[in-house]
Amino acid sequence: MATTLTGAGPRLWAPARHRPFRLLWLGQSLSLLGDGFSVVAFSWITLGLTGSTLTLGYVLAFQAVPRALLTLVGGTLSDSWSTRTLMIASSWTRAGLMAAVGLVGLTGHLTVWMLCAAAAAFGAVDAFFQPARMSILPSVVDEDLLTPANALLGAGTRTAAVLGPAVGGMVIAVTEAPVAFLVDAVCFVLCGLCVLGIRTRPRAPRAAAPAGARPAAEAAPSLGARIREGVAFTWRDPRLRTVVALDTAVNFCYAGPFTVGFATLADQVLRGGSATLGVLNGSLAGGAMLGTLAGGALGGRPRVGLLVAALAGWLGAGMAVLGLVHSTPAVVATVLAMGFAIGFQGVFGLSWIQRNIPSDVLSRVVSVDMVLGYAAAPLSLVVCGALARTSTFALFATVAAVLAVTAAAVLASRAVREMR
Numbered sequence: 001m002a003t004t005l006t007g008a009g010p011r012l013w014a015p016a017r018h019r020p021f022r023l024l025w026l027g028q029s030l031s032l033l034g035d036g037f038s039v040v041a042f043s044w045i046t047l048g049l050t051g052s053t054l055t056l057g058y059v060l061a062f063q064a065v066p067r068a069l070l071t072l073v074g075g076t077l078s079d080s081w082s083t084r085t086l087m088i089a090s091s092w093t094r095a096g097l098m099a100a101v102g103l104v105g106l107t108g109h110l111t112v113w114m115l116c117a118a119a120a121a122f123g124a125v126d127a128f129f130q131p132a133r134m135s136i137l138p139s140v141v142d143e144d145l146l147t148p149a150n151a152l153l154g155a156g157t158r159t160a161a162v163l164g165p166a167v168g169g170m171v172i173a174v175t176e177a178p179v180a181f182l183v184d185a186v187c188f189v190l191c192g193l194c195v196l197g198i199r200t201r202p203r204a205p206r207a208a209a210p211a212g213a214r215p216a217a218e219a220a221p222s223l224g225a226r227i228r229e230g231v232a233f234t235w236r237d238p239r240l241r242t243v244v245a246l247d248t249a250v251n252f253c254y255a256g257p258f259t260v261g262f263a264t265l266a267d268q269v270l271r272g273g274s275a276t277l278g279v280l281n282g283s284l285a286g287g288a289m290l291g292t293l294a295g296g297a298l299g300g301r302p303r304v305g306l307l308v309a310a311l312a313g314w315l316g317a318g319m320a321v322l323g324l325v326h327s328t329p330a331v332v333a334t335v336l337a338m339g340f341a342i343g344f345q346g347v348f349g350l351s352w353i354q355r356n357i358p359s360d361v362l363s364r365v366v367s368v369d370m371v372l373g374y375a376a377a378p379l380s381l382v383v384c385g386a387l388a389r390t391s392t393f394a395l396f397a398t399v400a401a402v403l404a405v406t407a408a409a410v411l412a413s414r415a416v417r418e419m420r
Contacts, residue, residue, distance in 0.1 A: 012297040015149040020140045020198045027194030028133050029156040031091060034187035035126070036164015037171075038063075038098065041180035042119055044172050045105060049112060062116045067123035067130075068374040075131035075367025076226045079360050083132040083139070084200055090129035091192035097122055099185035105178025130370060135363040138354045139200040146351040151296020154347060158289050230364025239305070240357075240365060242409075242416045243349055246308050248372040249406045250342070253315060253399045255377035256384025258284060261322070261395050264388045270328050283332050287339025294340070295347035304352045305419035309410040311345040314338070316403030323396030352419060 015021045042063065046056045078086055101118045104110045141149045171180045221229070234240045258281075266277040318338040325331055357365050387395040410416055 012148050012151060012293065015141050015145045015152055018141060018145075020200070021145075021149060021152075023194045023197045024136065024140050025153060025156050027087070027091075027191045027198075028153060029160045030187045030191040030194065031087075031129065031133070032157055032160035033164045033167070034094070034098070034184045034191065036161060037168040037180055037184040037187065038122060040165045040168035040172065041098075041177060041184060042115065044169075044180070045110065045177040046112065046115055048177055049110070049115075055112060059112070059115050059119050063119035063123040064374075065123065066120050067127045068371060070124050070127035071131060071367045071371050071374065072227050072230070072364070073223065074128035075135075075363040075365075075370075076223060076230060077128065078132045078135055078363030078367075079230070080226070082200075083136040083363065084195055084198055086128050086132045087136065087195045088192045090125050090132070091188045091195065093125045094122060094129075095185040095188035095192065097125070097185075098181045098188065102178045102181030102185065105181060106176070110178070131363045131367040134350070134366045134370075135354070135359075136198075136200065138359065138362070140198060143355055146354050147298075147347055148296040150350050150354075151292050151347045154292040154296075154343065155289055158285060158292065158343075162285060227364070230361055231368055233361050234365050234368045238413055238415050239419050240353075242305070242308060242413060243353065244365075244369045244372060246312060246406060246410065247349075247369050248376050249312065249402060250315065251373040252376040252380040253319065253403055254342075254380070256380035256382075257319060257322075257396060257399050260381060260384040260388050261392065261399075264392050264395070265322065265331065269326055269392055270331065272328060276328060279328075279332060280335055283335040284339040287336040287341075288343035288346075289339075291340035291343025291345075292347055293343075295344040302348060303417065303419060304348050305410065305413075305416040307345045307348055308416070308419075309407045311341050312403045312407035312410060314341045316400045316407060319396045319400035319403060323393040323400065 016025075039060075042059055043056055046052075046059045050056075074086070097118055101110065101114070104114065137146065137149055137153070168180050168184075171183055234244060262280045263277055266272050266280060270276050272279075315338055318334050318341075321334045322331060325334070353365065354362065384395050384399075387398055
């Protein structure tokens, strides 16, 4: 144990010794920082133009829907094209879009329909970046560094998710809303330059083609056929089905409870208002950050299937506590522990996918997972919003039951329990 703990720090930071990984980390963090900027900029300038929250919903939907619809396309292209090239092209295209919106905004000629068109284009282009950034890592670091590398990338992701909206809001406060779009564009330009400097290794040959795959001598399958192949590949493997199902369940139990649920809990149960809501969100983010770094420092190859079941059970227990306990310190401690579990398991789950999925189908598997998460989030918001009208107990108890069933289903499969 002492040896393990002694080597935890060096193990966690080992990927940072490699220049390609440092460039990937910086580029991905800048891109996600830019995403945070874009949300604040679109929101603020829309409200400034119209004063309508309904219109704001339309603009944000114009960004979210194309991203969800095209993620499978982006993942499919990432498996046949260079992930590095897709990341660069997406970054620089988003930079051009944001610069155009910012410049038009400074002239005073920006309209709501221009914002909707820009948001839709941004979401569409972003759909090609997201699967690529998740699947490029095995071509950047050695297999034994995947876990700490995912931990460091995850830490950068969570940091950018907090800093992006915060810095974007500060930029708008001291300048004008369109300037945030210009700063956003700079982030994406720098992201593209970072990724341009990465030298990836050649893809490993596919070990075994899935059933029904076409021989190499035949004509290349269509885009639709490749998308269907990726979905079928994910569905056929019980281990993949389980990981994807858990991710979907966690997304469902994350979006609603941690937005609608937290707001209701802070306002109606804890009676702490927006300050308490901020503490709850900070506790979740802080716990996830600690869990991510702890997973990267631990390293090794634990039984991922058991971690998957443990995460579902742990989150289910946490949801039950949130529905029953009315003490702010106890709720904060519970949320911190839930965030830790999410961050810890996420490192090993993603590393398992990157190690075990052939490189020429990896992005498609990742995109299937992402699309299901996109679909689960709005459904969760609607369901939790309806349940919250009854009581916070009904909301959190329902989510706890979903997670308990998920944990039991995971443990029922021997193949999943033995995943490493």
